[in-house]
Amino acid sequence: MDLNPTEEQQQLIEAFSAFYAKECPVELVRSAEPSGYDAELWGRLRAMGVLDMAVDEASGGWGASLLDLALVAEQHGRHLGPAPLIEAQVAARLLARSGSGPSEAALGRARLPDRLTTLALHPPRNGTLSLVPAGAVADEVVFMDGDRLLCMEILEDRRPVSTIGSMPVADIGVGSPVELQAGEQARSNFEQARDEWLALTANAMVGIGTRSLEIGVAYAKERHAFGVPIGSFQSVAHGLADAATGVDGSLLLAREAAWAASEDRGRATQLAALACAFSAEAARAASYRSLHYHGGYGFMLEFDIQLYFRRAKAWPALFGEPAIMYARAAADRLSTSSAGVR
């Protein structure tokens, strides 16, 4: 067991940590509200190679592991990056897995500098793909309908939706999609994409949780009431200790889930869903505690903690509430009879 990043992973963390610190200050996050999209930041991320790294070498990419992407996603969450990082990476990986022909062509378009291909997490209902991640700014969307994996150019039938999480989501009408793949293979490829989205979002939540906690702890040390720092009150200290424990636990589980994608395949689906559910709850709890301990200031838009509090709830909820993810993991455990086996 080694919980330390390798030297290469450490370099990756440092590179993206420095990048976000410079290119994604909180002022930029605020100026990108309410759309949750900053085209320049996304352009710089593309120039950093975030899409190239996500694609395997056989498809012309750099072949990063999901754990590598997870370490980047953690920085992305920590800095609340207003850019469609995770969905673009997951969509590109899905296209790369989905055979030749139309998928290959779609991957080629997705990797063009000014193009963006995203992924819908749920099938269309009544002819509409609902709350598609990055749907407000993407050129194409990959989605599943029945047992068919489809890809579609997004035309006029696109309605951007304002949400609590300042995300560039949209409801998109299904026009004339192209079939990429069908049958069991399509279904399994798509479910793997959902696993990857869950695992990466889990790591983004770790970043949100970690930063929320730092903000709350710093405030609890600095703010005085009744002549002492509020962090000396057990009611405050214990809430932060619980939040810290949750965030630490979510970090271990989220990294394990991303690691398992290549190193423990049999548990990858289960761990991705568990990690996203738990990290969502831990980030929500950390941001809630930190906001609350700010007193009235926490309720003011001027204080940054509210930016984290809203996104902690919203980003993972595009998939569904934590209970849905827990149920997904439990169903996988029961069906693969990993229950009881260890």
Next chain:
Amino acid sequence: MDFRLGEDSEAFRQEARQFLDEHLTEAVREQMQATGVRHNWDFHRARVEHGMLAPGWPEEFGGQGRDALEVLASAEEFQRAAAPTYGLGTTLMVANIIRHIGTEEQKRLILPKALTGEIIIVLGFTEPESGSDVAAAQTRAVRDGDEWVINGQKMFTTNAQEADYVFLLARTNPDVAKHKGLTTFLVPLRQSGVEIQPVFTLSGERTNLTFYSDVRVDDSLRIGEVDGGWHVMTVSLTFERSGPQGGDSNRLLDAMEEWASTAVDAAGRPVAEDPGVLARLGRAAAENEISVLFARRSAWVQNAGGLPGVEGSMAKLFASEALTRQSADFVDMLGPDGLRSEGEPTAIADGLAEYSYRFSLGTTIYGGTSEVQRNIIAQRGLGLPRG
């Protein structure tokens, strides 16, 4: 980053499973159930024979010099199987203290017996008037020549009826600040003046109240400096919080998943298709995975030469609170049938859910309550000021 424990750990885990298959017999379980005692001499001595007593100790002490992750891999199996390990746990903790700060004479006298399974040692910290505030102990030790005379009471001296020694925290100087007047002793329990009164608990486990009236202990059995007991305690409490986590909750989850894979609801539908049941199982699975990871992180820190302070507190806090939460949740999940007691032939999974509902409470208390762990995490982990 690598989340595997490694080949040696997994091989040793297999050894532990084989040992448990052979030695954790129905008879051993029945005795635990009947007496509430989580120590069994036959099982204890079988561990010695199979190198399963203290595998992490150096070979010169009869151990195998295994690293913390290997030891943890086997300990995870013992915990998951609910093996009787309490006597060994406290014995090794005290033996560790003696090994680190004991005199040569103490090492010669105690360590061989402790590590060959001849004796067990129990803890005497808590008193009727002091629990989390360990340093408020009032049990007195007064010097009389080469001996000390002990008077007082200790609570929760679990396994005292089986033990040879109690590792006792006593007040040697009542005139200084409370942390500065404490001393620890290894007090022989089999002598007049020691009275052991059984105490039964919510989980069915037996513990004790012990009384000490003019009990004598030789100065050679004093551990650490006179009035230096607090330093000894700081070391010992860290040992108490390392070790496996998640075993009890994974045993519970195994049983609940087994139930879910066969049971049907009142309308005849498989409960495995009920999203509410699945969400409950999944939530517990996430918590259990984290409990296990937390304990492994502590062992990994130890392997790197560190002392898992805050990490140990997080592991203990999280695992015990998670077990408390999920056992209540599982009693609910089973519906009215969840109420059938452990031991009832009609109970689901032998009543493990309702048993865990009772058992879990103790885990949030002994070894430092959840509140004590939160203080440690807040102050040492987050750097928040003391209240």
